[in-house]
Amino acid sequence: MRHGARQQAAIEILSTLENQRRPASDAVKDWMLSHRFAGSKDRAEIGDLVFGALRWKQSSAWRMGADDPRAWVWGALRWGFGREAEWIEQSCYDDPHAPPPPTEAERAALSGATLDGAPAHVRGDYPEWLDASFARAFGDARAEEGAALAVPASLDLRANTLKSDRDRVIAALGESPKLNEPPSPTPYASNGVRIPWAQGRTFPWATEQSFVKGWFEVQDEGSQLAALLSGAEPGMQVADVCAGGGGKTLALAALMQNKGQIFAHDVDGRRLAPLKERLDRAGVRNAQIRAPMRTKDALEDLRERMDVVFVDAPCTGSGTWRRSPDSKWRLRPNALLKRRDEQQQALAMAAPLVKPGGRLMYVTCSVLPEENEDAVAAFLGSYAGFAPVGLTLDAPHYVRTIGVQMTPLKTGCDGFYVAALQRTA
Template sequence: MTEKNVRRAAVSALRAWSKGHLYADSLVERQARRNHLSTPDRALLNSILLAVLRNRSLLDHWIGMLRKGKLDHETRDILRVGICQLLLLGIPDHAAVNETVNCARKPVRGLINAVLRRAVAARKTLFSESESLRASIRFSHPEWLCNRWEQQFGHTEMESLLAWNNEPAPVIVRLNTLASHPLDPAKEDQLISLGLESYYQLAGSLPREWVESGQVYIQDPSTRFAVELLDPQPGETVLDACAAPGGKSSLVAAAMNNEGQLLCTDSSEKRIPRLIENLARQQITNTATERFDWTEPAPQMWKSKFDRILLDVPCSNSGVMRRRVDARWRLKPEQLQGLPAIQRLILENALPCLKQGGRLVYSTCSLEPEENEDLILSFLKDFPEVSLLESKQSIPFRDGFDGSYAALLSMKGSA
C-alpha cells in the first residue's frame, strides 16, 4: 500500500463520514479492509482521520486564510488532510505535500500544491493567530455546545473540557478477573498502573492475544461507577437493560463471579451478536441475551423479577467526546430536547421489573443536566415511592476520566 493511497483512503473516509453513512471508527476499519492496509498504514489513516475530525473548524479557518473562494467538498477534504499532516501531525513537509497532491484529481493538483506550500510558509503565522480565535474554532466544537458548557461550567472550565476532548485518548484496559489465565500486571511492562484495581494504561501496542483470549477489555475507569453503585452479588438475578456492546455487563458478571443470572437486553438486533461475542470472549457464563426495546412496557414475566437493574440509557455521549471524536458534530440541540423523554420512558418501563428491596442504577455517559440530575429529580417528584440513595458524576477536566453519571434508586422502605 503506498502512502498516496493512505491519503486517498483518508479523503474517501471523510467524504463518506460527511454524508452520515458511518461513524469514524467504522470508516477506518472499512477503508483498511478495502485497501488492504498494513498495520502502519492503518495507524496513519486512523491518525489523519481522527485529527481532521478533532480540528475540523480550525483547519477550515486556516484553509480560508490560505485560499479565498469556494471549494468543492472533495477538494476541501483533501486540503484538510494535507494541512492536518503539515501543521498538526508533524509529518515531514515533502511527504505531506507530495502524497496529498498525488491523491487528488489532476485538474486540482495545482491548487492543492499551492495551498499546501502556502501553509508551510505561513506555519508560524497560522499558529500564533489561532491563539486569539474564539473557542469554537480554536478547539473545533459547535458554537452552541461551547456556549452551553460555558454557562454550565464557566469559561476556564469550558476551555479545559474542549482541550480534553481534543487530546488523543490513551488506551486503558481492565484486567478480566474471570479469565482462565489472568494476566499478572507485575510481569507485563506494557501495563501502567492507574492506582485503580484492575485498570491499567497501555504503553505501546495492545497485544492481540490479550483481547482475543479475554484477558483484558478496553474500558475507561468511569464505567465502573455505575456498577459500583449497583453492587451486584453472586447468586442474584440481574438485568442489564441497554447492554451492548457489553462493557458494563462484563463488570457486572465479574462482580457476580459468574454466579446467578444476568439478563442482557438491547434494542438493536444488529448489536446483539457483538454483545454475545464480547461476553463469550471474556468467559462469562451466567448470561442470557435478548433483543428488547425498553421504550415499550416490560413483559409480565419480568415484573418484580430482578434484584438489581442497570439502565445505561442511550444518551448524547457528551462525556466521551475525546474517544468518540465525531460525536461533537453529530449532536444537535434538538436531540438534547428529545433524549430525556426517551430516557425517562426507559426508566419508567424498567422500574416495575425491580424486586422489593432491589436496586436500580440509571447511568449515562453525558455531562448534560437534562439527561442526568434534572431527569432524576423530575422522576422522583412523579414517583414518590422511589428514593435516590446516592449518585456519582465524573467530569473529565476534574477527574481525568471520561464523563459519566450514575444514580442509585430504590423503593422507599426497601433500601
C-alpha cells in the same frame, strides 16, 4: 506511500464526507478498498490523519484561516500531532501525489498562528450549538474540557477476575511485540489496564491468547467505575436492562463472583447477539439473557425483585468523542431530543423491577446535562418512590445536583455520568 501522498489521501476522504452524513470509518474503508496498493502502515497513518482532522477541525480552521479538508489535515499535523511547519511543507515537494505546497498565507499560519481571541467552542473543538450545554456543565472550563474530548484515547481493558487478575494480564500483554510500550494499571479502577494510544499503530488485542482465554475485556475505565458504583455484590439479583453487547453485564457478573443472578436485556434484541459468546469466554455462569418478546414482557417476572437495576441509557455519546470524533459534527439537536425520550422510556421500563430498598443506577456516556441530571430530575418528577443516593467516587470528578460526572480532563477516562436512586416505597 510518502507522507505527502498520505495527506492527499486524507484530504480526498474528508472531501467526500462534506456532503455525506455517514461515519468517517466507512469513508476510510471505501478509500482503502479502492486503493489496495496502500500498505498497512499507509492505512494506519491515513486513518489517523482523517480522524485527527476531525478531532481538531474548528481550531485548525481558526488558525489556518480556512475551513476545508486541506486546512484540517495540516492543522492536525501541526497542532495535534506536533509536526513542525517545515516538515509539513517539505512533505509536499518531490511527490506528484502530494497536495500543492503551502501558500504564503498557509506557511505563515503553520509557523505562528494561535487561538488568541477564539471562542470557547473553537478552542474546545465542539459544535457551537452545544456551547450553552457545555457552559452549564463546565462553566469557564468548557474549552479545556472540549479540548480533552478531542485528544486520542488510550485503550482500556478490564481484567476479568473470574479467570485472572490485573497483574497477570499486564504480564501477559507485556510480552507482546505488537505494543510500543508496556501496559500499566489504570489509576482508579481496581482491575483496569491501560495501553497508551500510539500514532499509526493499532493494537490487535483480539488476537492475544490472554483475550481468547477470557482474561480481559475491552472497557473504558469510566465504564468500569460506573459498574463499581452500582454496589453489585455476590448473591444479589441484578438486571442490566440496556445491555447491548454486554460490556457492563460482564463487569457486573465479575463483581458478583458468579453468585446470585444477573439478567441482561435490551429492547433491540440484535444487540444482544454477541453476548452468549462473551459470557462463555469470560466464564460467567450466573447470567440470563432476556431477549425482547413479541407476546409478553420479557422482564415481567422480575418486577420488584431486583437489588440493582442498571440502566446504561441511550445517549448522544458525547463522552466518547475521543474515540469517534466525527460523531460530534454529525450530532443534531433533534437527535438529542430523541435520546432524551429514549432515556425516559428506559427508566420507566427499569423502575418497576427495583425492589423496595433496591437501587436504580442511571448511566450515560455523555457530558451533556440535558441527558444526565436533567433526565434524572425528570424521572424523579414522575416517580415519587425513588430518592437520590450520594455516591463516593475515589477519583477526580464533578459533583452534580444528582450524581457524578467523569471527564477526560478530570478523570482521564471517557465522559461518564452516574446517578444512583433508591426505591423508598
